[in-house]
Amino acid sequence: MNERQRFAQLLRVCSKNLLLDQGLQVHTTILKMGYVFDMMINNDLIDMYGKCGRCEIARKVFDKMHQRNVVSWTSLMCGYLNLNDAKSSLLLLCKMGRSVVKPNEFTFSTNFKACGFVGVVENGMQIHGWCCKTGFEWFPVVGNSMIDMYSKCGNVDAAAQVFDKMPERSLISWNAMIAGYAVRHTGNKSLVLFKEMWTQGLVPDEFTYTSTLKACAGIGELSAGRQLHGFMISKGFRLSQQTIVSGSLIDLYAKCGCLFEAQKVFDLVERKSVISWTTLVVGYAQDGNLSKAMESYTALRKSNIPVDGFVLSSVMAVFADFALLQQGKQMHAYMKKVPFGLDISVSNSVMDMYLKCGLTEDARKLFNEMPKRNVISWTVLITGYGKHGLGKEAVNIFEHMLSENLDPDEVTYLAVLSSCSHSGLVDECKKYFSRLRNDPTIKPNVEHYACMVDLLGRSGRLKEARDLIENMPVKANSGIWQTLLSACKVHGDFEMGREVGEILLKKDDVSVVNYVMMSSIYANAGFWNESERVRKSVKAKGLKKVGGQSWVEIDKTIHFFYNGDERHPLTPRIHEKLKEVEKRLKEEVCYAYEVRFSLHDVEEESREESLRVHSEKLAIGLVLVHDEGSEKDERRPIRVFKNLRVCGDCHEFIKGLSKISKKVFLVRDANRFHKFENGECSCGDYW
DNA sequence: CTAGGGTTAG
Numbered sequence: 001m002n003e004r005q006r007f008a009q010l011l012r013v014c015s016k017n018l019l020l021d022q023g024l025q026v027h028t029t030i031l032k033m034g035y036v037f038d039m040m041i042n043n044d045l046i047d048m049y050g051k052c053g054r055c056e057i058a059r060k061v062f063d064k065m066h067q068r069n070v071v072s073w074t075s076l077m078c079g080y081l082n083l084n085d086a087k088s089s090l091l092l093l094c095k096m097g098r099s100v101v102k103p104n105e106f107t108f109s110t111n112f113k114a115c116g117f118v119g120v121v122e123n124g125m126q127i128h129g130w131c132c133k134t135g136f137e138w139f140p141v142v143g144n145s146m147i148d149m150y151s152k153c154g155n156v157d158a159a160a161q162v163f164d165k166m167p168e169r170s171l172i173s174w175n176a177m178i179a180g181y182a183v184r185h186t187g188n189k190s191l192v193l194f195k196e197m198w199t200q201g202l203v204p205d206e207f208t209y210t211s212t213l214k215a216c217a218g219i220g221e222l223s224a225g226r227q228l229h230g231f232m233i234s235k236g237f238r239l240s241q242q243t244i245v246s247g248s249l250i251d252l253y254a255k256c257g258c259l260f261e262a263q264k265v266f267d268l269v270e271r272k273s274v275i276s277w278t279t280l281v282v283g284y285a286q287d288g289n290l291s292k293a294m295e296s297y298t299a300l301r302k303s304n305i306p307v308d309g310f311v312l313s314s315v316m317a318v319f320a321d322f323a324l325l326q327q328g329k330q331m332h333a334y335m336k337k338v339p340f341g342l343d344i345s346v347s348n349s350v351m352d353m354y355l356k357c358g359l360t361e362d363a364r365k366l367f368n369e370m371p372k373r374n375v376i377s378w379t380v381l382i383t384g385y386g387k388h389g390l391g392k393e394a395v396n397i398f399e400h401m402l403s404e405n406l407d408p409d410e411v412t413y414l415a416v417l418s419s420c421s422h423s424g425l426v427d428e429c430k431k432y433f434s435r436l437r438n439d440p441t442i443k444p445n446v447e448h449y450a451c452m453v454d455l456l457g458r459s460g461r462l463k464e465a466r467d468l469i470e471n472m473p474v475k476a477n478s479g480i481w482q483t484l485l486s487a488c489k490v491h492g493d494f495e496m497g498r499e500v501g502e503i504l505l506k507k508d509d510v511s512v513v514n515y516v517m518m519s520s521i522y523a524n525a526g527f528w529n530e531s532e533r534v535r536k537s538v539k540a541k542g543l544k545k546v547g548g549q550s551w552v553e554i555d556k557t558i559h560f561f562y563n564g565d566e567r568h569p570l571t572p573r574i575h576e577k578l579k580e581v582e583k584r585l586k587e588e589v590c591y592a593y594e595v596r597f598s599l600h601d602v603e604e605e606s607r608e609e610s611l612r613v614h615s616e617k618l619a620i621g622l623v624l625v626h627d628e629g630s631e632k633d634e635r636r637p638i639r640v641f642k643n644l645r646v647c648g649d650c651h652e653f654i655k656g657l658s659k660i661s662k663k664v665f666l667v668r669d670a671n672r673f674h675k676f677e678n679g680e681c682s683c684g685d686y687w
Numbered sequence: 688c689t690a691g692g693g694t695t696a697g
Contacts, residue, residue: 043688047688050688070688073688074688076688077688104688104689105690106689106690107688107689108689109689109690110689110690112690113690139690140690141689141690144690144691145690145691147691171691172690173691174691176691177691178691179691179692182692205692206692207691207692210691210693211692211693213693214692214693243693244692244693245692245693247693247694248692248693248694250693251694273694274694275693275694276693276694277694278694278695282695308694309696310694310696311694311695312695313694314694314695314696316696317696317697343695343696344696346695346696347696348695348696349696350696352696352697374696376697377696377697380697381697382697409697412697414697
C-alpha cells in the first residue's frame, strides 16, 4: 500500500468513527505532503467533513478541486443532508446538472431523501423524470428512495405506483411501502402488505415490525397489534433488546388506552431512549393520568438520559392541558437554558400553555420574540385568541399570516372559523369559509362545516344550518348534529329540535349529552312523557355521563373536584363558604338556582343541593376559603378549569360572584375561556 | 458516495 492509499484509509477511519480532530490532523499532513489535487483523497476529505458535520470545510475542499467526479458531488450532498440541509443538497444537484459530471443512482437516491425531508414533491417528481431519461429508474436504490420520498410528501398513491412497477422488490422496498401506508388512516394497507410479504416468504425484520405496529396505532387496531406482538414473541424476537420496535409497541398500547401493557413493555426494554420515555409520558397524559405522566418524566430526569425538544414539548403540552401554570413557567425558565429551548415546536408548546392558562399577553410576547415561526405557531395563537372570545384579534392574526405568504392548513382554517363563529363575526366567517372552499390544497372537513352550522345556528337561521348539513359533501357526524341541536334548544325550536334529536339518538351515539339535551327540549315544551322516555333510555342502555371534573392550582398544588366531591379536607368549610355566597347572591343579585339545567328526577330542594356541589363551585369555594383573611393579590384573577363545558347554573353563579366580590374569574372549560368581571361574562349569554 | 424504523407542539 502506498502513502496515498494509507492517507485515504486513515480518512475513512476518521469518517466512520466521527473523529474530527484526527481528521483535521490528517488533512494538514496531506497538504504538507503535496496531495492538493488528488481526487480520491479530496473525495475522502469531503466525506469525512460531511460525516462530522463540518460541511463548510467540505465545501472549501470541493470548490478548490480542479477535477471532480460523481463521488465528489454526491459526498458533499450527503454531508448537507447529514445536517438536515436538504436545500443545499438540491441546489448542488441543479448545479451538477449543468456540469459535465453526470449523476448516478447514489446521487439520485440522496436527493430523493432530501425532497422527502422538506416535503417538496414537485422537485421529487422532476428528479424522478430525470431518472427515467437517464435510465436509473429501475435501480433498486432509486426505487426504494422514491417510495420513501413520495410517502413522506404525502403522496402515497405515487409511492404505490413506483412499488408496483418495480422489477425487483427487496425487503427494503416492502418496508418502505409499509411505512408509507403506516401514516394516517391507511394503516390497513400496511397490514395487507405485511401479510402478503409473509406469504411470499420474506422474513420481516425490525423495520417491518416498527412500521406495521405504527400502522396499527394509527388506525387503533389493538387486536392486530396484539397478534403482531405475539407473532414477534413466537419468532423469538427479543423485544428487550429492541428499543425502537418496543417503542412503537408502547405507543400502540398507550394510544389504545392499555397503559398497563404499555408500561410492561417499557419496563422490559433494557436500553431505554429518550423516545421510549416520551412515548410513555404522552401515553399517560392522553389517558388523563397526570400523576403517572409526571412520575415518568421525573424518572427520566433522574436517569442519565439527556432530554430533547420532543420530550419538553410533550411535557409542556401536559402542563397546558391541565393548566399547570406554575410548573409551565418553571419549565419555560429551564428551556431558556438548553440549546434546543428555542426550537419552534418547543416555543409553540410554551405559547399554547400560556394561552390555555389564560395569559394571552405572555403568549403574544413570546410569539413576537420567536426568531422563526411555522404554521403551528400562528394556529396556536389564533386558537388561543378565539377561545378567549377575541375573534377580531384572531382575524387580524390570520390576515397577518396571509400577508406573510404563509399557507394556512386545515387546522388554521378551523381555528379562524371557530374564532369567528364564537364571536359572532358572520361576514368574516363566511369569507374564510369560501376561501377554504376555493383552496385547492385543502378539503373542508366536517369540523369546518360545523363552524358554519354553529354560526347560522347562533343567529337563529336553523333551517339554513340544517340544509347545509344535509347538502354538504362530507359525511355528518354526531358532533355537527349536536351543534344544531344545541342551537334549536337555545332558540326554542321544538319541532326541529325533536327531529334532530331523533336523528342523533338513532345514530346510537354513546354520548349522554345528546340525551340530556333532548330530554330538556321535550321538558321545556311541556312534553313530560317524552322527556321521561328519553331519560329512561339512558338508563336502559347503561350509558354513563362523562364525569365532570374541575380543578384549581394553589401554590403549585392542583386540587381536583368532581361533582359532590367530599375528599378535600376543607370540605366542610368549602360548603359553608358556598352557602354564605349563595345567600348573598340571592339577596343582592336575585340569583336563583337554575334548576332547569339539572335533570335529576328529584325534589326541588335536593336539585338545589346537587347544583350546590358542582365541581366548578367546589373549586371556587376552595379558592375563597384559601384567600380568606389574606389581603394580597386581590386583583389577581382566580383561575378555574373544567374538563367539560361549564354548566349554565354555575355560569350564573360565577357571574353574580364576580359582581359581589369584585374579583375576576377566569374559567377555562372544554370549549373556551369565560372571563367573569363585575357581573358580566366575556362570552355574553351564549355559553 | 447509497435505500427502510419509534416520540413533539395546534
